[in-house]
Amino acid sequence: MYCYQCEETALHSGCTVKGVCGKRESTAGLQDLLVFVVRGMAWYGEALTGLGLGDRTHDSFIRRALFSTITNVGWDDTRFVALIEEALERRNALRRRFLERTGASWAEPLPEAATWHAPALAFAAKAADVGVLATENPDIRSLRELLVLGVKGIAAYAEHAAHLGYEKAEIGLFIERAMAATLRDLPADTLVALVLEAGHVAIAAMALLDEANTTTYGAPEISQVALGVRTRPGILVSGHDLRDLEELLRQTEGTGLDVYTHGEMLPAHAYPALKKYPHLAGNYGGAWWQQTQDFEAFQGPILMTTNCLVPLRQDNTYLDRLYTTGVVSYEGAHHVADRPEGGAKDFSALIARARQCPPPTALEAGQLTIGFAHQQVLALAGAVVEAVQQGAIRRFVVMAGCDGRHRARTYYTEVAQTLPQDSVILTAGCAKYRYNKLDLGTINGIPRVLDAGQCNDSYSLALIALALKDAFGLEDINELPVSYDIAWYEQKAVAVLLALLALGVKGIRLGPSLPAFLSPAVAQVLVERFHLRPIGSVDEDVAAMMAGA
Incomplete structure (x- = not known):
């Protein structure tokens, strides 16, 4: 191996x-x-x-x-x-x-x-x-x-x-x-x-x-997502696949069951065609690496639609409540078969299991504000440009990507807490769970954390940057008051990184560590061409980013 x-x-x-x-x-x-x-x-x-x-x-x-x-x-x-x-x-x-x-x-x-x-x-x-x-x-x-x-x-x-x-x-x-x-x-x-x-x-x-x-589901809207739980039994959906979630919501209408999202499914609450379901109850828990605690506490069945599924601990008891579908597989879990041509997946066994379960255990309360994909942010472009011109916003920091278990990832929480009040964080992917529940305030009514959605919605962040470039009349995307402080974990994040490089973005900080699959010579090529660099200390990186370096 x-x-x-x-x-x-x-x-x-x-x-x-x-x-x-x-x-x-x-x-x-x-x-x-x-x-x-x-x-x-x-x-x-x-x-x-x-x-x-x-x-x-x-x-x-x-x-x-x-x-x-x-x-x-x-x-x-x-x-x-x-x-x-x-x-x-x-x-x-x-x-x-x-x-x-x-x-x-x-x-x-x-x-x-x-x-x-x-x-x-x-x-x-x-x-x-x-x-x-x-x-x-x-x-x-x-x-x-x-x-x-x-x-x-x-x-x-x-x-x-x-x-x-x-x-x-x-x-x-x-x-x-x-x-x-x-x-x-x-x-x-x-x-x-x-x-x-x-x-x-x-x-x-x-x-x-x-x-x-x-x-299919409409452009994401700025939305409030509940973090608490209701009193009815529930089903927890994790992963990324919105069609799986939609089909489950349809099949659970009128059943007395609630559906909750987990991890990268949080952005589903911003899509008009999904948020219309009153039994889409809220978001439960945190990032993927916390799922062994989250899934255990939830008490109802869990549907994994894509990555990221992690092995159960020896003390976990939710294997009989774990359902996989699509490419996801796990020994001992139930697997929901692919949808037939022109049809929908059959979630009846999962729904029947949910009816036998107690309501989820509350982990937290409150709300999160989401839905800042490119359509919504571009609608605010005038206010954003004005805030920059007035000096109210001095810097945007793109902190998108993946979360993970490594202790070094507290860096991203500390960066969010250390960034001055005239900065705005643009995020997508589960990296946001390091700071999206912090009270970081607003600037002229604009939240200081703008959540574009799932990791694939890093595309939205690219469109936002390109639109700002045009709005400010700049020739080069790297002239914008935008810094990139990206967290990565798996191969979707590699695709996102290559996409940013293809757009000509330079000076990306990548962490917690540079990929092990980069040989010294290949890493040097990326450093020379794109000024790719590892993260450093929080104070030094924040100071450098705010100075445009």
């Missing part, structure tokens, strides 16, 4: 026995093998595209396969075995089509990922040969992994959009080309170019998801 795709990887190097996240060696190996076979699929797909025989019918499977390997998504080895078997079947179908077209005329040698085949009993042995360390050159390995991890994030965002019927062939074509590229002996400069191209595709994927969400 060697896994270093998340921020909390062991010793900031790589997990070699068991993941800090809780991932077993067997699971890590199966995930590596799944990615290996998907690379083989991509190789044939790209070749067939070049021959005018492109086949987009496999895009959905490739997205789901890559999404399943993101940190804290899949925990059930049997699900990965099934995915590998399906990937081999699909790859072999592509191979047959390729050979029918080319015969013996193809000059390029076929990579092993395009030819290897074995029964499931041999999967574990093969997995040991195809992981991260299969690439010997550390800089090429670093660039390949940076590309693959960014593509995983792109695949996840594109899959969310596809659930609402929004797809773009261009995204599938890039995923195919990028994964195939990792099987070729490409020079570092070519891989760097692909990594930066991935940033542009990440923007396209987040824009597509934004279009899907807002067209």
Whole structure:
């Protein structure tokens, strides 16, 4: 086992026995093998595209396969075995089509990922040969992994959009080309170019998801979300998938049950088509890493729609109340099957379980203000520009990204508390749980924490920055009074980072630590081109950001 795709990887190097996240060696190996076979699929797909025989019918499977390997998504080895078997079947179908077209005329040698085949009993042995360390050159390995991890994030965002019927062939074509590229002996400069191209595709994927969400559920509105609980039994929904939440809300109408959101589902309360349900009761608990306490206290069933699911502690008792769906898997949990073509998922078993449970235990009270996606902030653009011109707002600090368990993440709470009163925090993703419940006040009626939504809604923050650039008549986005102090944890955050780099944003502080998959040479490239830097001390970073450095 060697896994270093998340921020909390062991010793900031790589997990070699068991993941800090809780991932077993067997699971890590199966995930590596799944990615290996998907690379083989991509190789044939790209070749067939070049021959005018492109086949987009496999895009959905490739997205789901890559999404399943993101940190804290899949925990059930049997699900990965099934995915590998399906990937081999699909790859072999592509191979047959390729050979029918080319015969013996193809000059390029076929990579092993395009030819290897074995029964499931041999999967574990093969997995040991195809992981991260299969690439010997550390800089090429670093660039390949940076590309693959960014593509995983792109695949996840594109899959969310596809659930609402929004797809773009261009995204599938890039995923195919990028994964195939990792099987070729490409020079570092070519891989760097692909990594930066991935940033542009990440923007396209987040824009597509934004279009899907807002067209389906309406543009987010500034909204108050209750943090307390009601007296009826409830269902807790975590993850990111809004369609799953919508279908559950429909199926629980009139049942006497309430539905609560958790973690990255908090922004659902800002969408008009979702907030209209009176039994969408509020948000429960905090960020993903606190879920073992939150889920235990909730007492009702929990629906995990996407990442981030963490292993249960030995003293947890909610496994029989845990339901997974989509790409999420966990041994012993109930799994809600995919929706049939043109239909909805069947949540009847989960609803029946909820009827047997007591109401949730109250954790806190009060409200949160959310809904500051780009449509709402741009509607306030005049007031924002005026506040800047009058000196009431001196600096915007983008503190988006992922939260995590590491003690160093208290840095983000302390930054929020230390920033002067003439600064505004722009946030998206679960990183906001480090400070979104602090009373930081307002500036001319504008809250000092503007929450744009989920991690994919970092796209909103980019649009806000671009609109402010135009409003102030600036040529360069980096001339804005905006600093970037980003927290990262998993591969969706890698896609967001690449998107910001593709937009030309420079001077990003990234923490709590720079990715372990960046070799010193690759990290230096990012430092030189984009002035990427690690976080430092709270006081020094706040002073530097307020000074525009």
